[in-house]
Amino acid sequence: MRISELDTPALLVDLYRLEANLDRVAGFARAADLKLRPHTKTHKTIHIAQLQLARGAAGITVAKIGEAEVMADAGIDDIFIAHQIVGTKKIERLLALAQRVTIAVGVDSRDAAAPLSSAFAQRGLRLPVLIEVDVGLHRCGVTPEKVLDFARQINTLPGLNLVGLFTYPGHVYAARSQNEVAGITAYECRIMNELTNQLAPIAEVTDRVSGGSTPTAPHYTAKCGLTEIRAGSYVFNDRTQLDRWSARPGDCALTVLATVVSTPEPGRAVLDAGSKSLAADLAPDSPGHGMLKEDNDAILVKLNEEHGFLDLSRASIKLKVGDKVEVIPNHCCAVCNLFDEMVAARNGEVLETWPVAARGKLR
Ligand SMILES: Cc1ncc(COP(=O)(O)O)c(C=O)c1O
Numbered sequence: 001m002r003i004s005e006l007d008t009p010a011l012l013v014d015l016y017r018l019e020a021n022l023d024r025v026a027g028f029a030r031a032a033d034l035k036l037r038p039h040t041k042t043h044k045t046i047h048i049a050q051l052q053l054a055r056g057a058a059g060i061t062v063a064k065i066g067e068a069e070v071m072a073d074a075g076i077d078d079i080f081i082a083h084q085i086v087g088t089k090k091i092e093r094l095l096a097l098a099q100r101v102t103i104a105v106g107v108d109s110r111d112a113a114a115p116l117s118s119a120f121a122q123r124g125l126r127l128p129v130l131i132e133v134d135v136g137l138h139r140c141g142v143t144p145e146k147v148l149d150f151a152r153q154i155n156t157l158p159g160l161n162l163v164g165l166f167t168y169p170g171h172v173y174a175a176r177s178q179n180e181v182a183g184i185t186a187y188e189c190r191i192m193n194e195l196t197n198q199l200a201p202i203a204e205v206t207d208r209v210s211g212g213s214t215p216t217a218p219h220y221t222a223k224c225g226l227t228e229i230r231a232g233s234y235v236f237n238d239r240t241q242l243d244r245w246s247a248r249p250g251d252c253a254l255t256v257l258a259t260v261v262s263t264p265e266p267g268r269a270v271l272d273a274g275s276k277s278l279a280a281d282l283a284p285d286s287p288g289h290g291m292l293k294e295d296n297d298a299i300l301v302k303l304n305e306e307h308g309f310l311d312l313s314r315a316s317i318k319l320k321v322g323d324k325v326e327v328i329p330n331h332c333c334a335v336c337n338l339f340d341e342m343v344a345a346r347n348g349e350v351l352e353t354w355p356v357a358a359r360g361k362l363r
Helices: 015-031 046-054 065-073 088-098 110-122 144-155 170-174 178-199 239-243 332-336
Strands: 010-014 060-062 078-084 102-107 127-133 160-167 209-211 254-262 268-271 290-292 299-303 308-311 324-329 341-346 349-355
Touching: 010 015, 015 046, 015 341, 046 060, 046 065, 046 349, 060 065, 065 078, 065 088, 078 127, 088 102, 088 110, 102 110, 102 160, 110 127, 110 144, 110 160, 127 144, 127 178, 144 160, 144 178, 160 178, 170 178, 178 209, 254 332, 324 332
Parallel strands: 010 341, 060 078, 078 102, 102 127, 127 160, 160 209
Antiparallel strands: 010 254, 254 268, 254 324, 268 308, 290 299, 290 324, 299 308, 341 349
């Protein structure tokens, strides 16, 4: 079947581009002697996680216990939950998971760490944890000057085993230049390296110093201070990655196939894909909510839930009602969470359909 025969909106993956993206970042990691532990919240799809592992990924990263459960059920047995686990229901599920796969979680407060420790200690278990360090995103994480003290506190908790440090340099998405991206990467590495040395007398964390993102991935070097990177968006890329110099339009592997349902006046077309198919995220610099793969000057300037407002005034593509187009979204991770399945195609020919098995696993 050709992709043009699919009903819309449909989530499409260009297999050539996907494979090239997987290879490129696996290559960056190899060249810098780093493990790659990709963040699978981007695709939430078992098949793609398996492609990543087949290319040498050391394990996977997830954000949610529900995502970890889906991946564990599929036989993936080394999972890092790069998130704080808070609440008794989640701790119960984590206990169950920890008894069937190798799992580690992030911690950044005694308040979250103590109940985890009690639950694991009560069953005679120790949960591997990584301290989250804030290197500039100012989301979660312990500030570097407080990490040593926090590590001492973790060491007093019998149900936890401090095995590493992790950070996420997500402030890179606000970088204004490639030099700034390189500077953010260098700072991340320096801080993580200093902390690893600082912790040496009290904890063995040298094997698990985790960081990275898609924009920073090309900038790591051997012995940079990290041991693994957790890039996520690189599998597909999107307009956010184009804005942050980590991809070119030809690297964008994920699109939403949509149909033109109205052409109310010259220079305008309306698609049957709105915020419920494309998500409402904005890109750092590029205007609007997406652009056409067929003509990057055709921009979705506005979304309603089920309508995409396409501005064709600068575009050369001519569209009529019934035409199908592919939209490159602003944020691939948010879009994957909106579809039950993704259709994998090569040269416009549909080859496979993959369930987005972890979509909606928000808990
Ligand atoms: C903790 C953590 N690690 C890794 C990633 C992957 O980052 P990226 O999509 O920039 O590659 C994310 C993305 O949000 C994240 O939150």
